[in-house]
Amino acid sequence: MNLALFDLDHTLIPTDSDHEWGRFMAKLGIVDAEKFAKQNDAFYEDYKAGTLDIHAYLNAQLSPLAKHPRAQLDDWHAQFMREIITPAIAPAALELVRKHQQAGDLCCLVTATNAFITAPIGRAFGIEALIACEVETVDNVPEGDLTGRATGTPSYREGKIVRTEAWLASMGKSLGDFEHSYFYSDSHNDIPLLEKVTDPIATNPDDTLRAHAQARGWRILEIFSPRD
Template sequence: MALAIFDLDETLIHGDCASLWSAQMVRLGWVDGESFLRRDKELMDAYGRGHLAMEDYMAFSLEPVAGRTPEEVEHLVEPWVEDVIEPIIYSDACTCIAAHRKHGDRILVISASGAHLVGPIAARLGIDEFLAIDLEVRNGVFTGNTVGTLTYREGKISRLLEWLDQEEENLEGASFYSDSRNDLPLLLKVDHPHVVNPDPVLREHAEQHGWPILSWR
């Protein structure tokens, strides 16, 4: 049994769940729509160029969640996953997950989005295990801060190594699927890197190194 590791945004789904949740928070009336979505786009454009400080994005995107209980947020995330996320899950991703599951591989999602979003989306994909950016809870409510190492760029490796140690697992024969240049550190760490609908920088690297390039729809 080997690990099959999947990035989430633009890999398993055709979109970025954090930005889609930002739009949902606008619909819920939690934020001023125009200015919030403009700032979200600016930060996500920086992510696409590999220039984002994830701490900045999380501080921005979690501000409307601060003071709300995990139960309140969970209650609103679940129907959002059904209505917004499920229609944009790549069917090819589901086929790939099923093939790994049939092979007996252990499946893990590792994402640079918040755990309050990643967990329910992974569950909708039938995946129980995930690593994501953890949110701080104090006195029963979200503070708007994160805790621990952020699962972004090299942080994905740090968190994964901690998880491997806890689970008495290893990376022998592991696969990793991602669309983003930001995941190059982890792609270089596994035996079987796969790039999915890659950005230009990742595509060039994959072509130079003979990595499989997948077009998922």
């Protein structure tokens, strides 16, 4: 068994699910459209620049969700999947995941986007294991109402290493146990984890990651063209 780790946004889907969810909330009137859009865009630019304050970002994204019951949030998310995410999933991305699954590889989605947004997207790819920024629920009840706060170590930059190693340790495994450990990512923010695996694959890479991958002789994979 080998290990296959996948980033999500701009890696398996040609968009940023967190950013799109923010726009979706604004469209539905869940948040003030103008104010939230400006804030959402500013955070996204910080992410691309590698300067994102992940804790401030999670607070801004999650706090509006605490105002609504989970059943309503789940209904909105189902609409989000139908209208935004599912039409964006490319056959080539599904085939990439399927190739590793058919090989018997241990597969996991490793994303900095929060788990409320990404768990259904992971299931759409048939990936059950998810490492994402965790959201707190009332009384810690699974699938319960959201408090609007994050919990645990954010799976962002070096945090992806921390969370991945903890996930593997929970199964009595480590990165060194695999002959091949693959990580597919588009973002320079993921260079720390890419440096840890045996087979880093720069997937639809941003300019910074592309240059780094070329310098290191890493494989470059283009699923989407041109890059969004």
